[in-house]
Amino acid sequence: MDLNRHEAFAGLAEALEPLTQVAALREAHRCLYCYDAPCTHACPTHIDIPGFIKKIATGNLLGSAQTILEANLLGATCARVCPVQELCEGACVLGPSHHPISIGRLQRHSMDYVSEHGIQVLQAGPATGKTVAVIGAGPAGLSCAGELARNGHAVTIFEKRELSGGLSTYGIISLREPVEVALGEVKMIQQLGVTFSTGVELGRNLQLDELQEDFDMIVLSVGLGRSPHLGIPGEEHILDGLEYVEDSKIATEKMTVGKEVIVIGAGNTAIDCATIARRLGAEKVTVVYRRTAKEMTAYPHEYEFAKQEGIEFRFLAQPVQVALEDDRIVGLLCTKMQLSAPDSSGRSSTVPLPESEFFIPADQIVKAIGQQKPALAQMLGLETRNGYISVDHEFETSIPDLFAIGDCIRSQGDASTVMAVQDGKMAAQALHERLNANNERGA
Numbered sequence: 001m002d003l004n005r006h007e008a009f010a011g012l013a014e015a016l017e018p019l020t021q022v023a024a025l026r027e028a029h030r031c032l033y034c035y036d037a038p039c040t041h042a043c044p045t046h047i048d049i050p051g052f053i054k055k056i057a058t059g060n061l062l063g064s065a066q067t068i069l070e071a072n073l074l075g076a077t078c079a080r081v082c083p084v085q086e087l088c089e090g091a092c093v094l095g096p097s098h099h100p101i102s103i104g105r106l107q108r109h110s111m112d113y114v115s116e117h118g119i120q121v122l123q124a125g126p127a128t129g130k131t132v133a134v135i136g137a138g139p140a141g142l143s144c145a146g147e148l149a150r151n152g153h154a155v156t157i158f159e160k161r162e163l164s165g166g167l168s169t170y171g172i173i174s175l176r177e178p179v180e181v182a183l184g185e186v187k188m189i190q191q192l193g194v195t196f197s198t199g200v201e202l203g204r205n206l207q208l209d210e211l212q213e214d215f216d217m218i219v220l221s222v223g224l225g226r227s228p229h230l231g232i233p234g235e236e237h238i239l240d241g242l243e244y245v246e247d248s249k250i251a252t253e254k255m256t257v258g259k260e261v262i263v264i265g266a267g268n269t270a271i272d273c274a275t276i277a278r279r280l281g282a283e284k285v286t287v288v289y290r291r292t293a294k295e296m297t298a299y300p301h302e303y304e305f306a307k308q309e310g311i312e313f314r315f316l317a318q319p320v321q322v323a324l325e326d327d328r329i330v331g332l333l334c335t336k337m338q339l340s341a342p343d344s345s346g347r348s349s350t351v352p353l354p355e356s357e358f359f360i361p362a363d364q365i366v367k368a369i370g371q372q373k374p375a376l377a378q379m380l381g382l383e384t385r386n387g388y389i390s391v392d393h394e395f396e397t398s399i400p401d402l403f404a405i406g407d408c409i410r411s412q413g414d415a416s417t418v419m420a421v422q423d424g425k426m427a428a429q430a431l432h433e434r435l436n437a438n439n440e441r442g443a
């Protein structure tokens with residue numbers, strides 16, 4: 001696949017410049033190296049943050065990268081995509097008044113160093129003779145596979161797409177993470193001895209019983225599906241938000257962006273789609289959401305960023321029909337809503353205001369209203385919770401020796417890359433103990 005699309009997508013190049021050596025040293029020396037550091041507690045993968053920053057301050061970038069990778073194999077991705085304001089940097093004792101340490105950017109500095117120098121920091125453990133199949137090469141699967149390989153187990157990842165990396169490759173806007181960073185991590189996991197089999201989809205050209213025959217244990221890290229249906233007339237003309245982001249990352253030619261674009265939804269994906277449209281030339285971009293700014297699931301800093309990009313927001317607006325002329329989109333009919341009693345998610349529900357329909361002109365409409373629950377759960381007859389795969393405290397599903405991790409089990413809380421990485425690490429530990437115990441029993 002040709003990834004040389006920088007000219008076409010110049011407006012979407014990685015937004016944050018890398019820190020220079022001097023800037024990184026200066027920032028590292030600002031760290032107070034707290035004992036029992038709150039930032040380390042706030043990081044879902046519990047990276048020893050003062051430890052890796054101290055190594056940057058003493059010029060030991062390889063040691064710093066090693067400290068990061070010991071806790072989080074996808075340190076390069078997380079350094080770029082983590083909502084640091086809500087996590088490590090949000091917990092920094094320097095606080096907003098003294099400007100928290102730029103932990104994410106320092107982490108990227110160390111990870112870039114080993115990547116640019118082609119250094120494989122971690123190695124595979126001595127072979128145990130045990131085999132594990134991991135289904136899905138997103139952050140959860142990569143983390144789990146890499147940790148298992150470090151413990152000497154033979155791991156094969158089966159991935160349905162052409163490229164591995166999951167949403168880091170296909171779904172996270174290049175402004176935050178270029179494709180090359182995600183693929184660099186895939187290569188690093190490969191160098192740990194993990195085998196990748198791409199273009200293979202469980203449920204299509206691979207079946208569970210074949211895997212159960214060939215592997216000691218199986219891990220599902222299949223993420224979630226495409227955007228759900230809105231159920232409005234003309235929906236077939238609306239673009240899927242995930243495909244919109246994907247085109248902006250992977251397509252070899254400049255994607256088609258409308259002049260007046262409407263994005264339906266109010267999560268981080270909606271903000272990403274709106275940003276892509278704006279940066280790639282749309283004159284007007286409007287985000288349409290049926291609740292208010294208070295109920296948006298996008299991070300507050302993302303909302304602020306979008307407003308600075310000139311993106312408009314129409315709150316309390318429910319799409320009811322795509323307006324077409326000669327089969328081309330000319331706009332979106334909406335109805336005004338008002339907030340009502342909270343629903344099962346705890347957020348205010350909405351009710352339409354009678355006779356309040358209004359029209360927003362547009363030549364392109366994108367929906368970014370979340371992702372469908374994992375279809376595989378039903379196909380395999382797995383127990384579920386709110387449509388997500390149910391697992392116990394060791395990540396085992398209702399089928400013995402079949403585990404699940406990442407977005408496909410996240411029935412509560414925000415799904416994020418760093419949470420998926422931590423699931424992968426914890427599950428690998430549980431599997432390793434189980435495989436060792438089986439070894440001792442001679443199973």
Ligand SMILES: Cc1cc2nc3c(=O)[nH]c(=O)nc-3n(C[C@H](O)[C@H](O)[C@H](O)COP(=O)(O)OP(=O)(O)OC[C@H]3O[C@@H](n4cnc5c(N)ncnc54)[C@H](O)[C@@H]3O)c2cc1C
Pocket residue numbers: 081082083135136137138139140141158159160161164165166167168171172173176200201202203221222223224242245268269272376405406407408415416417418420
């Ligand atoms: C548009 C968008 C932007 C995001 N931005 C951020 C961000 O900035 N920061 C952040 O922390 N998080 C972000 N997230 C969330 C983050 O990307 C996910 O939480 C994370 O990727 C979950 O990892 P995963 O491995 O569980 O799933 P995924 O990344 O979805 O990977 C699942 C993999 O499994 C494969 N697969 C699925 N079914 C099968 C099958 N049957 N057989 C074989 N392979 C299969 C898929 O092709 C995919 O490669 C974003 C999500 C989206 C949608």
Ligand code: SF4
Pocket residue numbers: 042043044045046047049072078079082084087088089103104107418
């Ligand atoms: S992995 Fe994410 S949350 Fe953890 S220290 Fe790095 S940037 Fe912060």
